[in-house]
Amino acid sequence: MAFQFHLSSPFRRCLRCSTIRNPSYVLSSRAFWASAIGKTEASTETLPSNLDIPPPGRLLDPNKVATPRLERRLLRETKQQPIGSRRRRAALQSTSNLPFEQLPYQCFQEARKLLLADRQDKLRQIDEERRRIAKVQATPPELCGGDYVKKGRLVRMQKYLEELKILADINDPVIKKRFEDGEGDLNRPIYRYLADRQWRQQRRLILMQRISQMHIVPDMLPYLDPTAELRLFFGRRKVQPGDFVESQNSESPPRLSIQVFDRGERLVSVVVIDPDVPDVETDSFDSRCHFLAVNVPISPTSTSVSLGQMSDDSHTIKPWLPPHAQKGSPYHRLVVFVLEQKEGQRVDPPGLKRMVEDPVAQFNIRSCMDRVHCKLIGIHLFRTKWDDGMAGVMQRADIAGADVELKRMKPEKLPYKKKNPERYSRVVTLAVKTSSLDHLKFAGSDLVLSRANAVQSSAEITQGHFDRELRRQLSKDASIYLSRSPQFGNLTDRWSDFSEGDIAVVVEPATTRDVAAVIQFANRCGLPFLAVSGGHGSTSALNTIRRGLSINLHKMKTIQISANGDSARLGGGVNTHEVINALAVHGKVTATTNGGCTSQLGPALGGGFGRYMGFFGLILDNIIDVTVVLANGTIAEVSSTSNPDLYWAMKGAGQNFGIVTEANFKIYDSPNPHWFSSEFTFAGPQLETLFKHIGDMYQPKELGSVYTTFVINPQYSTTEPMMVLHLDYAGTPDEARPWFDYFNDLHPVGTRKWEALSPTEVQPAAGQDIDSGVCAHGHTWRLFPLGLKKYNVTANRQVYDLLKQLVSAHPDFNNTVGQFENYAQQGVKSVDPASTAYAHRDDDILVYVLISFLHSHSADRIKFTVNRSFSPVYPASAANDAIATEYGNKARALWHAGDTPGRNVTAYVNYANGDESLEAVYGYESWRLERLRALKKRYDPENNFRFYNPIQ
Numbered sequence: 039m040a041f042q043f044h045l046s047s048p049f050r051r052c053l054r055c056s057t058i059r060n061p062s063y064v065l066s067s068r069a070f071w072a073s074a075i076g077k078t079e080a081s082t083e084t085l086p087s088n089l090d091i092p093p094p095g096r097l098l099d100p101n102k103v104a105t106p107r108l109e110r111r112l113l114r115e116t117k118q119q120p121i122g123s124r125r126r127r128a129a130l131q132s133t134s135n136l137p138f139e140q141l142p143y144q145c146f147q148e149a150r151k152l153l154l155a156d157r158q159d160k161l162r163q164i165d166e167e168r169r170r171i172a173k174v175q176a177t178p179p180e181l182c183g184g185d186y187v188k189k190g191r192l193v194r195m196q197k198y199l200e201e202l203k204i205l206a207d208i209n210d211p212v213i214k215k216r217f218e219d220g221e222g223d224l225n226r227p228i229y230r231y232l233a234d235r236q237w238r239q240q241r242r243l244i245l246m247q248r249i250s251q252m253h254i255v256p257d258m259l260p261y262l263d264p265t266a267e268l269r270l271f272f273g274r275r276k277v278q279p280g281d282f283v284e285s286q287n288s289e290s291p292p293r294l295s296i297q298v299f300d301r302g303e304r305l306v307s308v309v310v311i312d313p314d315v316p317d318v319e320t321d322s323f324d325s326r327c328h329f330l331a332v333n334v335p336i337s338p339t340s341t342s343v344s345l346g347q348m349s350d351d352s353h354t355i356k357p358w359l360p361p362h363a364q365k366g367s368p369y370h371r372l373v374v375f376v377l378e379q380k381e382g383q384r385v386d387p388p389g390l391k392r393m394v395e396d397p398v399a400q401f402n403i404r405s406c407m408d409r410v411h412c413k414l415i416g417i418h419l420f421r422t423k424w425d426d427g428m429a430g431v432m433q434r435a436d437i438a439g440a441d442v443e444l445k446r447m448k449p450e451k452l453p454y455k456k457k458n459p460e461r462y463s464r465v466v467t468l469a470v471k472t473s474s475l476d477h478l479k480f481a482g483s484d485l486v487l488s489r490a491n492a493v494q495s496s497a498e499i500t501q502g503h504f505d506r507e508l509r510r511q512l513s514k515d516a517s518i519y520l521s522r523s524p525q526f527g528n529l530t531d532r533w534s535d536f537s538e539g540d541i542a543v544v545v546e547p548a549t550t551r552d553v554a555a556v557i558q559f560a561n562r563c564g565l566p567f568l569a570v571s572g573g574h575g576s577t578s579a580l581n582t583i584r585r586g587l588s589i590n591l592h593k594m595k596t597i598q599i600s601a602n603g604d605s606a607r608l609g610g611g612v613n614t615h616e617v618i619n620a621l622a623v624h625g626k627v628t629a630t631t632n633g634g635c636t637s638q639l640g641p642a643l644g645g646g647f648g649r650y651m652g653f654f655g656l657i658l659d660n661i662i663d664v665t666v667v668l669a670n671g672t673i674a675e676v677s678s679t680s681n682p683d684l685y686w687a688m689k690g691a692g693q694n695f696g697i698v699t700e701a702n703f704k705i706y707d708s709p710n711p712h713w714f715s716s717e718f719t720f721a722g723p724q725l726e727t728l729f730k731h732i733g734d735m736y737q738p739k740e741l742g743s744v745y746t747t748f749v750i751n752p753q754y755s756t757t758e759p760m761m762v763l764h765l766d767y768a769g770t771p772d773e774a775r776p777w778f779d780y781f782n783d784l785h786p787v788g789t790r791k792w793e794a795l796s797p798t799e800v801q802p803a804a805g806q807d808i809d810s811g812v813c814a815h816g817h818t819w820r821l822f823p824l825g826l827k828k829y830n831v832t833a834n835r836q837v838y839d840l841l842k843q844l845v846s847a848h849p850d851f852n853n854t855v856g857q858f859e860n861y862a863q864q865g866v867k868s869v870d871p872a873s874t875a876y877a878h879r880d881d882d883i884l885v886y887v888l889i890s891f892l893h894s895h896s897a898d899r900i901k902f903t904v905n906r907s908f909s910p911v912y913p914a915s916a917a918n919d920a921i922a923t924e925y926g927n928k929a930r931a932l933w934h935a936g937d938t939p940g941r942n943v944t945a946y947v948n949y950a951n952g953d954e955s956l957e958a959v960y961g962y963e964s965w966r967l968e969r970l971r972a973l974k975k976r977y978d979p980e981n982n983f984r985f986y987n988p989i990q
Contacts, residue, residue: 101219104128122218153209160206167199170734182736186867191736194828197938200301203227224338227301234299234939237267245417248280252371254419258313258403260967261957265940268376268416269295282369283361283420286427289434291329291346291358296336296376296416300939303337307377307385307410308345311403312361314370316444325402328372330356332385332410353387360435361422366444369423375403376416385410404964504543511555515548515593529590532575539568539583539985546590550665550673550699553589557697558671560587561982568985569697571611572637575986576821578952583985591637594699599624603705605662610699612638615801621705622798628705629654629865632743634801639701643692644947645876647884649766649800652739652862653709658689658876659869660704666696669978687973690875691947691960693986694970695977710740713766713795714774715803718781719788720761721754725838726831727784728761732860733829739862741777742766745804748841748856754787756852759841764804820919822926822951825881825944826937829858833936837929844925851921856929859884875970877961878944926951950987959987 098112100120104127109120120127174182174192182188207213207228214232216222222229245264249255255262270277271293277283294308310329317324329345331354336343348354363370379385390409407414432440504518512518519526520543529544543565547553553569560567566586591611597620598607606628608617615634621627631641631648638657641647646657654660663677666688674696676685687695720728728746737744745764754760763781767774771793782789792803837856845852860883871879934943942962945954960970967989974981974989981988 102127102131104131121220122215126215126218150211153211156209157206160202164199164202164206167195167202171195171199184864187736187864194733197828200227204231225301230299230301230338233297237297237299241267245279248419249417252280252419252421254371254373254417258311258373259414259964261942261955261962262414262417263940263942264415264417266299266376266416267295267297268374268418269297270374270418270420271295277418277420279419281420283422284427285360285362285422285425285431288372288420288422289360289431291344294343294345294374294376294418295341296343297341298336298338298415301338303335303340304381305332305379305384306334306336306415307332307379307406307412308334308343309375309377309403309406310345310358311373311375312370313373313402314368316364316367318444326359327356328359328361330354330390330406332387332390333379353385355387355391360431360437362428362432362435362437363422363424364439364442364444365424365428366446367424369421372420372422373403374416374418375406375414377407377410377412378415379410379412383411404968407964508545508556508559511559512545512552513548516552517546517593519544519546530588532570532580539580540585541568541583541588542585544588544590546593548593550667553591553667553697553699554671554673556587556589557667557669557982561671566985567982569610571640572613572635574633574636574640575948576819577950577987579985579987586985589697591697591699596700599626599705605702606705607700607702608638610637610639610697610701614638618801619798622708622796625708626705627708627797628703629657629660631657632801632804633806638703639698641948642701643688643690643698645690645878646948647859647861647946649713649742649768649861651866652737652742652864654704654706655865655869656876658874659865661689662702662704664688664698664702665700666698668696669980669982683969683973684977686873687875687970687977690877691970691989693947694974694983694989696983708797710768710770711796712770712793713742713768713797713800714771714778715767715792715795715800716765716778716781717788717790718763718784718786719751719754720763720784720786722758722761722838722842724784724786725761725835728763728781729829729831729834731781731784732763732858733831735780737860737862739864740767740769740773742768742862744858744860746858746860748838750845750852750854757842757846759838759845759856760787761838766800766804820922820926820951821949822930823884823945823949824930824933825878825946826883826933827881827941828938829883830933830936833932834858836932836936840925840929840932844921848921854925875960875966877963877966878946881944881946884946884949923953927953947987952987956990960989 098108098116100112100116100118101122103109103112103120104124109124112118112120171192174188174195177188179185179188182191204227207226208231210228213222213228217229217232222232224230224233242264246262249262272283272287272290275283275287277292296306298304308329308331309327312326312328313323315324315326331345331348333353334343334348345358361370361372390406429440432438504520509516509518519529523544526544529546530541545552545556547556557567559565566583567589568580568583568586569589569591571591591609594609594611595616596607596609597612597617599621600606603624603626606617606621606626613634614630614636617628617630617638618634627650629646629648629650630638631646642657642661644658648657663675663680664685666674666676666684668674674681674684676688678685684695688698692698732744732746735744743764743766745762747762747764748759749762750756750758751760751762763786765777765781767777778791792799795803841854841856844854863882866879869879871877930943934941943954943958945951945958947959950959956967960967970989
């Protein structure tokens with residue numbers, strides 16, 4: 039074996055050299071031509087037979103080293119890295135340095151012609167877009183809907199222009215060559231795009247893996263989405279994420295390289311935090327700030343930031359404190375955060391300095407972000423631990439504790455002790471074979487069931503027991519139904535069978551006191567409970583209730599208009615259809631949803647989208663006060679002056695805090711007496727033109743809703759989805775006509791129009807009234823929503839093709855639709871985002887995939903709008919749920935990939951599927967979730983309201 043080992047290394051080098059020195063053989067074996075002429079011409083070309091292998095002592099060219107041995111020699115002798123890929127370097131060494139235009143291969147030149155033609159087309163689009171931008175810039179703001187709307191439109195147009203610039207250069211071989219050679223100019227969009235893509239494909243993945251492995255999330259922040267590459271250097275050493283750095287190396291401040299991938303200069307703050315500081319007195323860990331600087335300028339081409347030598351414009355609030363760890367303590371994580379400040383805003387250092395130096399307040403990244411009002415764009419981390427040089431570093435930095443050694447203590451065992459023994463003494467157990475509660479012995483007058491027995495016992499509770507124990511506490515108009523009651527099926531039937539849950543008892547209260555009595559009874563019996571007003575939810579969280587009690591609010595339908603006509607008090611069971619009709623009698627309107635079967639209060643607790651958003655904002659923006667029954671059965675009056683914290687939480691996350699039995703809403707004189715609606719049907723090839731038109735359109739508040747739907751319509755095709763566009767405009771015929779002509783000029787394959795509709799007629803015309811197919815029960819709907827800032831034509835085409843693929847592979851899913859909901863945003867944007875718990879006022883478009891499969895027994899009672907009917911139906915199953923989940927999540931991923939780069943995933947709480955993150959539903963601001971969690975702990979400590987996208 040030794041003899042073979044000594045021969046193997048020279049022999050392997052010989053083989054490697056012989057392979058390299060015959061490139062013509064390798065190339066000729068892979069060559070191909072598009073024609074015989076091309077082959078004849080190409081065969082006359084000669085290639086050098088040998089690569090130029092420089093002898094020892096000759097300076098190596100980083101552009102032409104083509105073997106691992108020469109690469110190591112180059113690095114050893116010149117301290118330079120090879121440029122570009124090894125394949126490219128071998129090609130440069132073995133061929134003449136010919137321009138692209140003179141390369142002899144016919145296929146290559148034909149490909150270049152196609153690329154050049156595509157580039158010319160993109161350049162033409164760039165010139166056109168620049169003219170459009172100049173036209174908008176020259177238009178007075180009042181003709182664009184105001185300064186805010188004009189600015190937003192210009193921002194979207196500039197982003198689209200940047201995308202066109204990238205598309206124009208993305209296939210240029212010269213661009214790719216310069217980028218591989220490290221010669222790209224990051225002032226150009228294409229090089230920033232390529233650099234961002236390269237970072238995300240490898241280095242960012244490693245960074246996110248280290249963040250997850252070392253629990254930076256959730257120890258320091260609940261969510262991280264870095265958009266800039268951050269590199270860390272101590273001296274000449276480049277530190278990889280999560281590396282250990284010796285104490286003597288980290289004693290001096292490091293240097294950062296902050297590479298951003300969007301244009302322009304911006305100001306950032308740099309923070310270094312150690313979250314692993316032991317606190318012996320409290321037996322816990324604290325955070326410590328090791329460095330803090332604000333107003334640091336960076337740009338795509340100005341990336342270097344030395345923490346020891348900050349620029350004159352920057353302000354170092356906390357100078358570099360050497361990382362240190364006491365002997366015996368676990369390793370410390372040192373996390374470097376780069377926070378982008380608001381555009382044009384400079385941070386005032388004194389306030390931050392007081393926060394850092396406060397010995398009582400614990401410094402952490404969340405408090406820093408709230409104070410600076412910035413967003414995180416970059417992160418890096420390294421680790422430190424006790425080593426031989428740590429004591430000297432601590433002494434030179436005047437840090438106490440170098441002579442202290444920490445030791446782990448074995449915790450003492452706690453004696454077993456029952457919590458609240460009185461509770462256990464009153465628990466009764468139900469025998470498995472007992473068919474009624476007549477055999478039970480009660481402790482006093484109350485029946486108390488342990489939570490362990492609640493599921494079993496609720497299945498065998500009789501009507502007589504509820505009559506004895508609950509009925510006497512309710513008003514005379516309230517009702518109780520068990521599973522054997524004839525009305526039980528209709529009362530538990532929901533809009534989507536996917537979210538039906540498991541209900542054992544239904545109680546219909548008639549008053550607020552009835553609701554309080556039911557909750558108190560359910561708490562005593564350990565029964566989970568759920569309030570139902572419209573029954574239109576589809577989140578998977580509804581499926582988690584087991585053998586529960588349904589509090590059905592359908593009997594609470596009061597509508598009382600105030601004497602001055604400015605407000606109306608609505609009961610918890612009133613639906614949108616009833617509100618619109620009741621107010622129309624008095625010439626009044628208020629913010630409502632577009633669907634007639636949803637309740638007024640249910641959607642309001644999570645936001646509430648509808649045609650009047652441009653005038654009055656979200657439904658929740660019009661709530662004056664509410665009457666809420668809390669988790670313990672107490673009744674609270676909630677408004678901006680009474681329980682203001684709960685009032686804030688109810689407007690955006692209200693399903694987590696109580697049952698609203700009454701609410702006072704603002705009402706208004708109808709802004710326009712008539713609505714004009716139009717519906718256009720487009721075929722698949724028209725998709726790009728249609729969405730380009732929609733994306734370019736400014737939406738005034740009078741154009742209340744713009745719906746676009748991908749749907750299979752058998753009148754046109756059973757395999758190709760059609761696109762149905764529905765517009766609702768409040769105004770006069772002359773005002774509405776230009777908006778309808780705008781799309782009619784695209785030559786739709788079908789058109790329908792409704793003119794001079796009253797507010798009560800708009801829902802039936804749109805196919806959204808209480809008797810429409812979208813309100814029918816008895817089938818399974820699955821919603822996969824996403825909030826967007828812009829239309830991406832490419833992503834929309836991909837979702838369209840995905841829907842076509844779903845219907846082709848699974849024909850029974852032909853009732854599935856892809857929906858785009860555009861609402862006028864003027865009223866929504868006028869409200870301060872921090873004033874309510876609703877977190878998604880920045881979203882401009884709501885999209886979702888609505889995957890549906892019908893139960894066969896319900897097919898005969900489904901009425902579909904847009905003149906569409908669907909054939910084979912089948913019952914829901916686990917296999918069908920898996921198909922729906924797969925395609926729904928694919929569609930969301932495609933839409934999100936086409937949205938504004940770096941933007942977080944958002945999901946409208948009322949449409950949420952249930953698999954989204956808490957941040958996606960309730961907001962990514964740390965202060966918002968912290969406030970919601972604190973209020974949840976205060977008002978619902980037992981988490982009784984946990985069956986509708988709960989706050990955990």
